[in-house]
Amino acid sequence: MNTNRNIIVTFLSTVALAITLQASAPAAPNYGTIAQYVANMVQNNHYSRTDFEDDVSEKLLDTFINFLDTSKLYFTQKDIDNFERKYKTSLDDYIFEGSIKPATDIYALYVQRVQDRVKKIENLLKTEEFKFDSDRTVEKRRKDSEWAADMAAADVLWKNVIEGQLLAEELRLITQKERAKEIGKKLEDILGSEGNETPKDKILKRYTRFMRSLDENDEEEVCNFLLSTLSQVYDPHSDYFSQSELENFRVNMGNKLVGIGALLSTEDSGSAKIQGIVVGGPADKAGELQINDRIVGVGQGEDGEIVDIMYMKLNKIVDMIRGKKGSVVVLKIIPADAADDSQTRKIFITRDQVNLKDKLANAELIEVSGPEGKKQRIGWINLYSFYADMERGTSSCSADVKKLLNRLIEEQIDGLVVDLRGNGGGSLEEAIRMTGLFIPAGPVVQAKNAKNKITERNSRTPQAVYGGPLVVLTDRSSASASEIFAAAMQDYQRAVVIGDKSTFGKGTVQTVMPVAQYMPVLFPLETKQRAGALKVTIQKFYRIAGGSTQLKGVVPDIILPSYRDEMETGEESLPNALEHDAIRKMKYDLFGDVPPIEKLREISAKRIAESTEFQYIQDDNKRFKEAKEKNEISLNLKKRLAENQEDKERRNSRNADRRKLFAKINESEKGRYKVARLTLDNVTAKELKWMENFKDDDDKSMRRAKDKEEELAEKIPDYPHFLDPSKREMLSIAGDMISISKGLKTAETKSGQGGSGS
16 A cells, blocks of 8 residues: 555646546536545644554544444444445545545445334334333443444334433423423413424434435535544544535634524424524614524525525525625525415525624623722623634734723723633634733743644733733633633733633644645636635644643633533543643743732632532532443333432422522622623723623524523522622632732622522
């Protein structure tokens, strides 16, 4: 086998092919050729520089099969043995020869297995009477289980699976009926026609919908699956983007798109339902499209032919609705209030840029009144991603944060919190610019490439915008650029980092490489236009203190109990993750006074130990861990009802205790908090609107459809001031930090902080 296969080897043949095809009629994209180029690109550019040969082929086969059949339910061991015999060490040969036939063959068999299984499920639901009175159990998760030996064994496995799913629906229906009775309503009045569906109806609909979604996938989708899994064999953050996915990636990075500003979902009826409309977007301004309208056709231009989109994949419908700014899209809809599906009409909407404001940076100005009338003003900046417009440079999270920060400084804040919880990262440049808002010019992060060359990235901002007490909040999903910023703040001893036991642990650098740019100029346009892009890991990040954030993430200075503690999240839970290592430490000066971390940790630990809410989290984590390790669930209705009743009594007891405690806290803390919300729209307003609690405003950036089942959800008491226990503790730590910096006595466990239980 040739170990030096790369893009140069195929150059002459592909140019010859290109010239031949240019002279013929337009052809369908050649996905085998796209795969050939992507395979060369990933092996030649990935950080590991691993050749795509037999060992990678074996991994790819296993990853591709598990991607399709994650729970190991549709294929049998006989199927797996057959795949391995054919393709275990030859997928690389097929792909380098420009063929994705193994993937299309495996996928075709998968679709056939699903279709056959759905027929069997339909027959089972029609003929079998499920009594739910046995002592049998069913696995909750099967990703680590064995494949069924053959189809007979699969039938036995599936009977248990379906029985478990039916029982879950029976229990859900019982709970919903009880809840509807409690609030004095009929279930049908809340859920509509769905309220009359039996558990068997729901299960069959679920699998029928799944089968239809597979039928919609074409060769492009199969190629996407194959190349995505090939990329992820190298590491979990390398990926392949189909052309539509590439556009979505750009939208997410820039928080803007050109379209109509509507949120869609697919319906069982086959139409696309309007779930939300962006306020101020083209659809909102046009005024005709309404929540819960159903799209059944899409046309281009005022005279364009309407294309039926029934049962079409949602991403393809979205692609048809998005388009060039100023162009017109025509939607054929069934209005939400239509008497029947025959009542349709056309809506014409001119596409325009849509700003996704709900994902932009925003802030809170929080005034906390303490004993003896002393007040602290704390700024709280929420940043959900390190967004940036990579192409036009018109969107920058660091610039947006700077605007918010300057206004908070004008409001004379005593301390600042930067909240990166849930922030999965984004632009490295933005992370560096963000760091420069809080430290003078200096190193921020190091990176090492495949040749062990180390580069340093510095902030060049001569002076920090804000130099006061600073807290950075992270959680298990804070990743990449979030970890770079948090690590820099920690290494400079600029901030106290608070959060889950660690951040995500993504310490790698990716670049996005459009595949068409690596194809010859004369290559067939049909293929180049659908070639997509490769996102490939090219470097590893290192802290300025030398350690990598890879795998281990950033460990906070103060760790709070979290429901994510027992969940399988973070880099360490992902297959093929790169290892953790370290390089030399850089030279840098610490920022001012060292934060009193030991003192803050001691005070916080005392509050947490006396908090009933944090005790609830720890108790729930213990039960979750036990259930996860057990990995089985009973198929006996009486036993499950008893378990559910026990859980309900526990929740009711908690909530009764909460109501008493929260009432006392609300009474004792009247006037304790004032909150003003800052957005990029009101950051320059003369006066801010103050509130006395932390209740979220209604989502003003998008009008959304109401959740049918929200009314059936169990109601738990609202936290005092709508302030959840984690945010309350984080505010308390920030307050302690401010007090210590001013030489004042800390709050420690005063009423409403330590023993409040909130």
